Amino acid sequence: MRRSETVGGGRARGGVTGRLSSMAFAVCACFAPLAFAQSYPVKPMRMVVPLVPGGSTDALARVLAQKMGESLGQQIVVDNRGGASGNIGTELVARAAPDGYTIMAVSMTLVVNPFLFQKVNYDPVKDFAPVSLVGAAPLVLVAHPSVPVKSVQDLVALARSHAGKLNYPSAGKGTNSHLSMELFKSLARVNITHVPYRGGGIAQMAILGGEVHVGFINAVSVVSHVKAGKVRALGTSSPRRSSLLSDVPTIAEAGVPGYAFTTWYGVVAPARTPPPLVNVLNEHVIKAARSADVGERFAHEGAELIASSPSQFEAHIAGEVERWSKVVKEADGLRAD
Numbered sequence: 001m002r003r004s005e006t007v008g009g010g011r012a013r014g015g016v017t018g019r020l021s022s023m024a025f026a027v028c029a030c031f032a033p034l035a036f037a038q039s040y041p042v043k044p045m046r047m048v049v050p051l052v053p054g055g056s057t058d059a060l061a062r063v064l065a066q067k068m069g070e071s072l073g074q075q076i077v078v079d080n081r082g083g084a085s086g087n088i089g090t091e092l093v094a095r096a097a098p099d100g101y102t103i104m105a106v107s108m109t110l111v112v113n114p115f116l117f118q119k120v121n122y123d124p125v126k127d128f129a130p131v132s133l134v135g136a137a138p139l140v141l142v143a144h145p146s147v148p149v150k151s152v153q154d155l156v157a158l159a160r161s162h163a164g165k166l167n168y169p170s171a172g173k174g175t176n177s178h179l180s181m182e183l184f185k186s187l188a189r190v191n192i193t194h195v196p197y198r199g200g201g202i203a204q205m206a207i208l209g210g211e212v213h214v215g216f217i218n219a220v221s222v223v224s225h226v227k228a229g230k231v232r233a234l235g236t237s238s239p240r241r242s243s244l245l246s247d248v249p250t251i252a253e254a255g256v257p258g259y260a261f262t263t264w265y266g267v268v269a270p271a272r273t274p275p276p277l278v279n280v281l282n283e284h285v286i287k288a289a290r291s292a293d294v295g296e297r298f299a300h301e302g303a304e305l306i307a308s309s310p311s312q313f314e315a316h317i318a319g320e321v322e323r324w325s326k327v328v329k330e331a332d333g334l335r336a337d
Contacts, residue, residue, distance in 0.1 A: 040100055040277060044075040047267075048104040050089025052082035056137070056301045060265050061105035063297045064134065067288035076103075085174060087113055087120055094127040098270040100277035103131065106266050108176065111320040115328040116174045116335055124321055128268040129278050130313035132285040136262035137303035138238035139180050139216040141251060142231040147213045152235045152254035155214060159190035167193040168215040169203035173335075177203055179324075180216040180237055180261045182331040188256045207231060218263075219244050220302035237261040244302055265303065266313055282310050 047065045049058050058080065065076040081089030086109040096102040110128075114120045122128075141152065147166075149155045159166050170178035173196060185192055195212055197203040204222075207215045208230050217231075219242050226233045226245065235251035236242045239260045251259040267285050269278060288294055289307040298305055308316070328335065 040280060041072055041074045043101065044077060045069075045072075045101045045103065046077045046079045048079045048081055048089050048093050048102065050081055050086040050093075050104065050106075050109070053080050056263070056303075057105055057107045057265060060134070060294075060297055060301065060303070063294050064105070064267075064285070064288050067291045067294055068284045071284045071287050085109060085113060085117070087117065087122075091121045093268070093270055094122040096270045098129070098273040100269065100273055100281065103267055103269050103281060104128075106268055108179070108264060108320070109174075110268070111317060112174065112179065112324050112328070114321075115325050118335075124317060127271050128317075129271055129273040130310050130317060131267040131269055131278055131281045132289075132310065133264060133266045133306050133308040133313040133316050134285065134289050135298050135303040135305050135307075136238070136264040137301055138219050138236045138242050138262055139176065140219050140222050140226070140236050140242070140245065140248070141180075141184070141214065141216055141234045142207060142222060142226070143214045143234055144207055144210045144212070145229065145232055146210055147232075149214075149234065150232065152249075152251055152256060155234060156188050156190055156255060159188070159192055163191040164193055166213045167195050169195050169197050169206040169212045170215075171200040171203050172196050172198070175200070176261075176263050177216050179327070183261055183327055184216075184251065184256065184259060186327055186330050187259050216261075218302060220300070238304075242302070263303075264306075264316075266316075268313075278310055 047061055049061045051057055062078050065078050069076040081092055090104070090110060093102060093104040111124045114124060143149050143155065149158055168181050170181070172178065177200065178194065178196070181192065192214065197206060203215065204217055206212045207217065208225060216237065219236065222231065222233070223244050225231050233245055233248045235254045236245060236248055237251060237260065239250065239252065241248065241250055267281070269281060286307040289305055295305065
């Protein structure tokens with residue numbers, strides 16, 4: 001009897017010991033990422049830019065990577081993986097190890113491309129861990145002086161009375177100059193004909209030269225032309241007025257409620273990157289973004305610093321996905337393939 005009690009007691013003690021071991025393992029598993037985050041990073045990192053060198057996203061990524069590297073104590077190598085309108089580099093990061101050593105500088109293409117292209121092998125919500133929405137820059141809706149409009153309301157009235165007769169340029173399908181006008185057309189319920197060009201500079205010259213009637217141009221690029229009278233600024237695309245053109249109303253203010261379009265920039269990591277590592281990255285993105293060097297670069301691009309939390313950027317991405325899914329479905333000829 002005593003032997004059976006001893007055996008039974010052994011089983012009982014083994015059961016308790018097993019449960020305690022399981023609890024200890026669970027506790028260790030919970031704290032492992034936190035402990036790792038305290039020593040992270042221990043080797044160089046890379047920031048993928050899913051575009052070719054040059055352009056605003058690449059320029060901002062380079063100065064941000066440099067300042068983040070200084071803050072983290074490790075080099076961050078900028079790795080340009082251009083091609084397929086950003087899809088190649090984006091898919092690469094979606095499949096990268098979620099260890100905090102691969103991050104990506106992103107722009108609107110992250111959320112728009114899945115609706116523009118039939119074959120995109122990533123999901124902008126499920127395949128990435130948002131780190132921070134770093135900043136955003138407005139565009140300006142302008143008209144050539146030969147067009148008889150002085151306001152957004154004038155343009156809407158003229159476009160409705162001359163459906164399809166007005167035209168606008170873009171740097172190609174799916175570019176900011178294209179998407180911004182398609183959103184305007186959708187919300188204002190007007191028909192303005194799209195004329196694609198082979199680049200942003202050529203498209204801008206088409207407006208300045210009067211080849212096309214209206215269009216969207218980067219705020220920094222257009223300020224001098226507005227002041228010189230070469231184009232007439234009708235409204236800015238951002239939710240708030242631009243400091244570069246403070247006397248120009250937003251498009252929402254000027255007669256198209258709900259209109260908001262900015263060329264935004266952010267940083268993401270692969271999905272399943274441990275939250276403690278995401279928080280470390282967020283801390284150093286914000287620190288870098290608030291440095292004088294990054295601030296100067298943002299000002300040069302006409303961008304406004306945001307430096308959000310991961311949850312705020314997550315909400316922003318979800319909202320952009322919902323909005324652009326509707327715009328692309330409604331727009332005629334917006335799909336890139």
